[in-house]
Amino acid sequence: MKHTNYSRRRWLILTAGCFINLCIGSMYAWSVFSAPMADYLSQLNGTQLTAADLAIVFVVANSVGPVTMISGGRINDMFGPKLVILVGGLMFGGGMVFSGFATSITHLIVGYGLLTGLGLGMVYGATISTSIKFFPDKRGLVGGLSTALFGISSVIIPPVAAAITRHMGILSSFKIIGIAFTVIVCVSGFFIDKCPDGFKPDGWRPPQKSGDTHQENFTWKQMLGTPTFYILLVLLTCGAVAGLMCIALAAPLARQMIGMSVASATAAVSTLALLNVSGRVAAGVLSDKIGRVNTLALACVLSVAGLYLLYIAGQGDVKTFYAGISVIGVCFGAFMGVFPGLTADQFGTKHNSVNFGIMFCGFAIAGYVGPTIMRQVFDATGSFKGAFLIGIGFCLAGFVLTGIYHLLHQKARRMKVAAEH
Incomplete structure (x- = not known):
């Protein structure tokens, strides 16, 4: 595909990336899952757990993201974002679904903590960096929009997850949300192409270097x-x-x-x-x-x-x-x-x-x-x-x-x- 076509198609790529970020930002809805999950595990195992006892799950999920942002980033830079988003989407959604079968805190750490957290790192890194590459003329705006959709997920998803939990139980909530987001992330990923080297949108010329800008590509x-x-x-x-x-x-x-x-x-x-x-x-x-x-x-x-x-x-x-x-x-x-x-x-x-x-x-x-x-x-x-x-x-x-x-x-x-x- 020629650069000229990408000048139009890049808006579709940005939209797909924003949909993906809206889904993966749901990881930060953990507070909605933690209390009912603690109650469920307490009844299942005859113990007394609170949401605070499950905090380690979110700590792990929030800590492992940079690992796959870096490793997945190398794959993204070499081969493009489709593969990275597909694998990351399967990990993210699969971790949610796996958590829907949890019988212990360890089970949740593996599912929600490791799988979901590592999947998020792969996907988030790929969508953000790809969007930035396609918009050299609007990097600030695009970075803001891409990360905003990720952030607004923590406002939209909690009431949805809470409603599913009330009507169908906490385990079903994990499974339904996990399956839905796996489909959305993986399908949306097919609309995101690798940005050609040196891409410039039609009619745009790079500005002269400023204090914030350098033309070299650093490894x-x-x-x-x-x-x-x-x-x-x-x-x-x-x-x-x-x-x-x-x-x-x-x-x-x-x-x-x-x-x-x-x-x-x-x-x-x-x-x-x-x-x-x-x-x-x-x-x-x-x-x-x-x-x-x-x-x-x-x-x-x-x-x-x-x-x-x-x-x-x-x-x-x-x-x-x-x-x-x-x-x-x-x-x-x-x-x-x-x-x-x-x-x-x-x-x-x-x-x-x-x-x-x-x-x-x-x-x-x-x-x-x-x-x-x-x-x-x-x-x-x-x-x-x-x-x-x-x-x-x-x-x-x-x-x-x-x-x-x-x-x-x-x-x-x-x-x-x-x-x-």
Whole structure:
């Protein structure tokens, strides 16, 4: 197929990728499955389990994704996304179905934790990097849309899963959702083609290099040999910590700090999720206009304000709490939406599947650091407030890193100009 045809077909490819991401984002609906599954296993085995006892399942699922993002990314860069999405879709849906036969926590760790988590990593890496390659003219927007559909799944899927569970039981819920998403992911994958090397949409010419953009295609080894990679990796970790601190414990925060009811705390969780999604798209569009790193610097500053609002919120301060949690949601979404395009800008698109998989390790680190800070501060003080001050420190460090990034690239440009003359 000629490049001219891909200029039209790329929108179909993006749509298919968004449908796939909507499905695989359902992994983050674990909180809907955990409580009824704990009740089921308790009755089955004559033990007393709670949702907290099953938390290890989600920890495993959330931790193993970068493994297949990197390994599947290499296959994607070499042979294209169809095979990667097919295998990943079978693993993701198969893990869900396998969980529908669970008789123990170990069974769930293998099914939901390993199979579903590894499948998600393969599929997510392939859809994001392929979409980015087809839209060199709109990387921010496309990165925002692709990750937004992944994020909005945590709003749409839980009520659907809860309804199936109420009417048919928890095991049937796993099986039905697993089969449905296997079909959707694998069929949608056939509409996603490998992006031709050097693809340019009709009528578009690459802009001159900016501080965020380089024309070279770095292999993962070359990327690891640059100081820029480590700056961006730590920047991603710092920026994601604030969001993951709050996302992981949004409901307990609302109830313990503000005194909200269960229903009001659930509404706060939904608000956070929706603003997280909105932030991905809005920041993606903004980054196309003012630059990726400038957008992230703004997100770091706003995150400081959001965390401070949470720090000063007390019992009954619903408006202050909502203001803080809303800012944090938007800023966390900014980091998730901007980084796929930033990685491609910085290190090229040819090996972006592997490179973004490695860069995504910064998110996995933040996924451990953020919630751990919250738990340890609460255990030590009986309050979450001290954790917000630590989070502010991470955001300020992220802002400093954006400045270091710009200084580094100004120096590189000066050296290049001097060498040319």
